[in-house]
Amino acid sequence: MNRQDDYGAVVAWVEGLEQGCGPLAGFTFAAKDIFDVAGLPTAAGNPDFAERWGLPTQDAWAVAALKRAGARLVAKTHTHELAYGMTGLNPHFGTPQNPRVPGGIPGGSSSGSAVAVAAGLVPVALGSDTAGSVRIPASFCGVYAYRPTHGAIPTQGVVPLAPSYDTVGLLAADPALMERFARVLLSEALPVVGFERAVVMSDALELSTPEVQRAVEQVAQRLRALGIATLEKRLGLLEAARETQRVLQGAEAWGFHQEWLEAQQPRLGEDVRRLLEMASRLTPGEIGRALSEQVRLRAEMGAWLSPSTLVLLPATPSPAPMVEELQDPEQALAFRWRTLGLTCYASLLGAPVVSVPVVQPGAKPVGVQLVGPWGSDMGLLHLARKAFG
């Protein structure tokens, strides 16, 4: 095993057991440092969190499932603090370096997992995705990502951010391997549905740079070559959706951390501190209206996803920005807001996503999201393998 962590992705190496047997035998994986591993602290990117959380006595469900299937856990990887951020910049533990974009941010919150995969340390890594946390670093680091149907993979033993949106996701170098790992993780056997149509969300394209627009077109071409019809449509709900997710995710994150923050006054990075402070000032009326709005949005946004239709939109509005551009918390929060506009569609719906990396000659990588209806996980993974594997 290559234990040379040139890009600062790894929190801790894990002593591997002997080779297991099962469908994942022979493969190694890493897990974001919000997944419990028995006997190792779970820091969640914060210097005081491990103490509050307590030393895990058992593995997170997903870690245990992959091990049982024969895969070998070799490392725990860095995360944006408390998994509550999209840049991957971490003032306490250092920021993993993007192997594909020198000086570029890794993206977050599953920063170390994306970097570990992009750097070739592991072929697959566990991440989490609440509002884009596997899709964003995958886009910036040029790897594949999978966010499951909400609830389809147990989150037991994973530090929560906002359970209404939290999912256990994957980052992978190869779509076939990602499919193989996903099959092990899905608690229920899901059918492989086929797709006949892909809707390209035009308002999402308008939020993105020309190179990102070209990447989406490139993916659309590949789908057409497989006989999938593509058409452009305007959703017109992304503004409302990201505001709704901002409020509800904030309330849940604050709800989970409130007691610890108030009682222990732990160290917090400036960006995370601001997000939690904003959440602590939400009023019951604001949250109540966001809940009602979510019902409307889910009905309207979900209507696009008929059983044989997927939705295509960029994972991020641009390739990886430079680290210097996002050091300022103000800039980091503005970046968050822009990016949330593209990731909120699937997050708010709880719909599954496969994000595929597109690398154009001379350009930085960028990810394109394929969003399918609930439970179409295996269909999306299968399609990604056929189209891009």
Place this chain on the structure above:
Amino acid sequence: MNRQDDYGAVVAWVEGLEQGCGPLAGFTFAAKDIFDVAGLPTAAGNPDFAERWGLPTQDAWAVAALKRAGARLVAKTHTHELAYGMTGLNPHFGTPQNPRVPGGIPGGSSSGSAVAVAAGLVPVALGSDTAGSVRIPASFCGVYAYRPTHGAIPTQGVVPLAPSYDTVGLLAADPALMERFARVLLSEALPVVGFERAVVMSDALELSTPEVQRAVEQVAQRLRALGIATLEKRLGLLEAARETQRVLQGAEAWGFHQEWLEAQQPRLGEDVRRLLEMASRLTPGEIGRALSEQVRLRAEMGAWLSPSTLVLLPATPSPAPMVEELQDPEQALAFRWRTLGLTCYASLLGAPVVSVPVVQPGAKPVGVQLVGPWGSDMGLLHLARKAFG
């Protein structure tokens, strides 16, 4: 048509059109006064609400759908104020009288709809159900009720209470007719699933009086006679579920009414005023934790509802209490809390329910809920017709 409203169920008679044609031709219906009817005010049980809401220029979706199918709207019926209450007592417009239990409360919030059906004014009436508002008055008045899968019947043109739980429901004298009306209202054709097992929720029985327990056993017997196996199980989550619904429904109700209440200071009955005041004092942390708890509860409670399994529990912990017992707002809120313990199971899940009335010799009527998995609406309605029609 019988226009003699001996029990005070009707807000306003509606001038009927000529007989229509379609699957509901020849049937009349009433609609709770939170459903818009073009040209008539929507008072929602509050003396100042109609002005705020504005005079409807079109029928609510459900009213229009029933009319299109040939049914004739003949009356708008009384509701608990703002549909936010379970007694049906209304200090502004008067309380409909329970035709089956002299001096008993009608139950709410769809009080007038249940009374209109029980009194034989109409065979079917539209109600709404957020936390039991068709099931509770149906139980007390001895009629059938149907709460659909959340989202399966459009709520457009209905005054919201808490859209995350709001549904358009039915009250009916006969399960075959209820099934016929439901088929028209369901926006999507749902398959008629069969049931093999019924789980009797034992902790729900313990919250109920002996006569209610006997009613559940009577329904279980009828199901066994149809070849459905019954077994008792303890859920152990009803306390947590009702607290979660209390918080989240409160936040949504407050979110919807806040601006009006603060700007206009409308008249409000004491029980509704207290509920809204409590909701206005919820903190973002409380609401956030309730959101997270809801995810856990939905996963655990939903696990009982496999495709061929339904859950059996009482609709109310007792038959109709007397009006005098619940005049005091303190008593009304305690009654609400007890009753919510039985209705919250399906409401929090968004699962469909058919409530069937059981009348034992010499006893007051009481309803028993048949709760099925999402989308099993037609299966439940079909079963109710077969077993009790």
